[in-house]
Amino acid sequence: MIDQRFDPKAHEQRIYQRWEDAGCFRPSMDTSAEPYAIMIPPPNVTGSLHMGHALNNTIQDILCRFERMRGKNVRWQPGMDHAGIATQMVVERQLAASGGNQDRRSMGRDAFVEKVWEWKEESGGTILNQLKRLGASCDWENTKFTLDDDLNTAVNKVFVDLYNEGLIYRAKRLVNWDPHFQTAISNLEVENKEVDGHMWHFKYPLAGGETYTYVEKDEDGTITLEEERDYISIATTRPETMLGDGAVAVHPSDSRYAPIVGKLCEIPVGPKEHRRLIPIITDEYPDPDFGSGAVKITGAHDFNDYQVAKRGGIPMYALMDEKGFMRDDGDDYAAVAEVAQRIAEGQEDFDEAKIAAMNLVPDQYRGLDRFEARKAVVADITAEGNAVMVPKPKKKAASPASEPGSGAAGDSGSSPEPSVPELVPLVENKKIMQPFGDRSGVVIEPMLTDQWFVDAETLAKPAIAAVRDGRTKFVPENWDRTYYNWMENIEPWCISRQLWWGHRIPVWYGPEIVSSETGNNEFGLDFIDRSEVHDTPHGDIRLLNVRKRVFCAERFADVERLASEHYGCKVILVEDEIEYRERVAAFSLGKAQDYAVPLLQDEDVLDTWFSSGLWPFSTQGWPEQTDGLKTFYPGATLVTAFDIIFFWVARMMMLGIKFMDGEVPFKDVYIHAIVRDENGKKMSKAEGNVIDPIDLIDGVGVETLVAKRTSNLRQPEKAPKIEKEVRKRYPNGFDAYGADALRFTLAAMATKGRDINLSVDRIAGYRNFGTKLWNATRFAQMNEAKFGTKIEPQSLDLSVNKWIIGELYKCTAQVSEAIEDYRFNDAASAVYHFTWDVLCDWYLELSKPILNGDDAEAKSETQAVLGWVLEQTFVALHPFMPFITEVLWEQTSDRSDFLMQQTWPGLNTSFADESAAEELDWVLKTISQIRSVRSDVNVPAGAKVPVSLVGANDETARRVAAHCDVIMRMARLDKFELADAAPAGSVKAIVDEATVVLEIADLIDAGEEIARLDKQLGKLSGEITGLEKRLGNDAFVAKAPAEVVAEQRDRLAELQGTRDKLSVAREQLAAL
């Protein structure tokens, strides 16, 4: 006999270990079986299980367990992602916290990377064990890590192949730069958030004191403003970037500025004697209706300006260093500004490298943080009188800058002033969208840097086609719109990261040899720029910036061969830029002892998603043609949340199709919901509303819960409020609900909608469901149900047994269909409803008289059916609740096998017996009707009542004979007999053609009973009227499908019959 209750803690980990030890998670590799593969979205090595993972992996596990039971050769591919930035961040933080004054840079690259590996071995991957707690049936023996050697091989091969095809290239571009991590990031890793900002309006004086007539007109062409101006008005939210302006642009159609297009204006900041002049140009980009209609163009610090600058050949001056501080390098400002001036006036040629070397930050701003620089620039311009001035708003005492909306938009002087108003600088308070790094949280700076890019546009085309052709399907399908939308507008993918933790880029640089005409030394090496003098092992020589030649190959050995062939001499791998330059210099000056050309590997690593994008095939051994690869590519279903469609799904599609001969990586992409808290808020530590899945499995006390929710809050002052709420809501913390309850809840809520608002109450409900099944099994054991036998539907005698196996058949068919169609909620509710409402509430009760009765044959049949039906229920429930069902399987019979290895109930229609179903339907209805009436007329629960059945036909009479005992028992009757007429004053209910008569006239009040009948009659006549109206409509009868019409007629007849009988009953009562 099993215990009184199921204790998840006593069994879950034990059962999991048994599965694992027995190799239950391995693919069968049965060549006759259909392969079925699911690639886990590799969690970050730094990660721990959150609700999103729990949902994601529950769904995958349901699919895998289901398909495994259906006989497929299943591989659920597990693993982890090295998560470049996230992991580097964790280890750097740890270094900082450990007190030592070591940081990443002082440690050096190799030592730091080694440290990260150490961390990974010790602390990484807790999430994989948490997945085991959830019951995930992954093929752990094939666990992969995106930084494993074999995956690195795949990464290098992909990179080199794409490079050789020209689909990966290096370019100087404006990229999103994270000043905190000091690396480029892709535009997906940027979060645009609306923040309070200001827009300043400044005057850029025209060169040489020139003036023009500035004319503003309204829509009708009436002149609203006309004045002489010696400046052009510019609006900006980032004044500090003015220092790098290359031009001012206006729209070609903007007549206000037509007189000054082509002229020069002055950037009103920096030392007066070296103010830079920049040209006023035209471009389609400026919107004449926004701001002043004139835009400053700072190509190196703004994505829109970058495009304008590129079109117009405007120099792009970089102003900041990699930490987001104003540059403090290069020659002094006066010298640089002079060169810039000649460039602006077209008197001097410029190229990228020359511009890049120019630091146009005036001395007083050098080394300032960008936000400090902004304040300083604003203050200086304003002090000098170049801010656009407007009348001070009345009423408000404070300056416009601190009063939202008070500094009205529009140009100065556009409204007439009644008196002489006080003037203040025009600063608009407005919401601006600002980019933040999704990991660092700092403001992202557009930076002009050399980076590696993937030509995503080319790769996207076949990936779009694959979805259009239906070779890969999104479920729910509306997600394909999101996919198309992004893929069709895809930008080049920046894949290089200035980090240390990740796949090194398989590129080595050597010096570029140019033609002998331009070469300027005996080795033909062209030095394009000078840098600082440096004391080197080769003497005090100049270090040189050298144009680099790229050697790209999977292994250094290949590069070594290519390079030495290219240079015609030995090459040597060097570790850093300094040594590289020294060696180039020494080499070129003939001072090198060994005459070896230095090669330096690219310092950068690849975007984490570059390696995750290969996951479906890199994990299966590619580029080797392994069995795993042949069998499990393409995968069946990718299960993920929508937030990584772009990051991951799109990249896997592009790279999978590219490298696997055009074959898509997966057939379906199931996009599941995001799990939120029960109020619909996104769970986040910072908000203090996180529910930890492990807490739900193991239980957690209220004190721990409070502590968890109040640590790491974004607003620590909210802690008392959160504590109060938690204590009120969960006074006893969480019970140990177990993994099964959590999984079932998630499955039941996994609809095709967007969000799941998870409530703990619901988990408790499904824990109770497990208890229900557990106790039903206990009941079966007490009654000596037979487990481990087979059932032949045709051999059954009792209609109740025929009925329950038919119900089971319907249930399992529904579950199969629903899972195949990714309707996990329907699957869960079908098996829930069957187990609780059909099996426990009815079948078990109906079986009691038989199991306690004297009919040995009936008893034996029922024991067999009861055991079998329960076993099949375990099977059907197993994908959802693997632990409790496996324990029940283990403990109900002497078994040597596992439930998870059983065959899914492939029941067929031979299990569904229509006449048994109708018969039991009648039994259930009869009992329910009697119970309902009893309750309505307040018959005491314990009282037994005599009931007779009037007007029964032959079939009903037969059913009464067969089921009399059980009906009497379940409806608490002391008599249940056929009769010709009802005694006066009895209480009646209608079941099909017959009237159920409760002979309890003495127990009830006639008036109340009449009222009860009237209520029912009222309801009935309403429905009848509706049906009559519909059936009376010729158009309905003519146009609606015949079966619908027939159905409605039947229903009408039935309702009329019931009404007539109840009316008679009412009249009889009234006549008394």
Added chain:
RNA sequence: GGUCGAUUAGCUCAGUGGUAGAGCACUGCAUUGACAUUGCAGGGGUCACUAGUUCGAACCUAGUAUCGACCACCA
């Protein structure tokens, strides 16, 4: 601005042309019987609004209102 979505019982949500559903909550009754982590019975909804298509609309179409997500944005 573009795209996708939501609006159904007190709450959280299913349903998607043919009799409005679940879980929780609520009300009444039942206490040593597999299970109180229970059973029986019950109350509760103009399916956001308007117009259309249809024999028939919660469901399809168009529009309105409110709320949300993602993407892109005006310096």
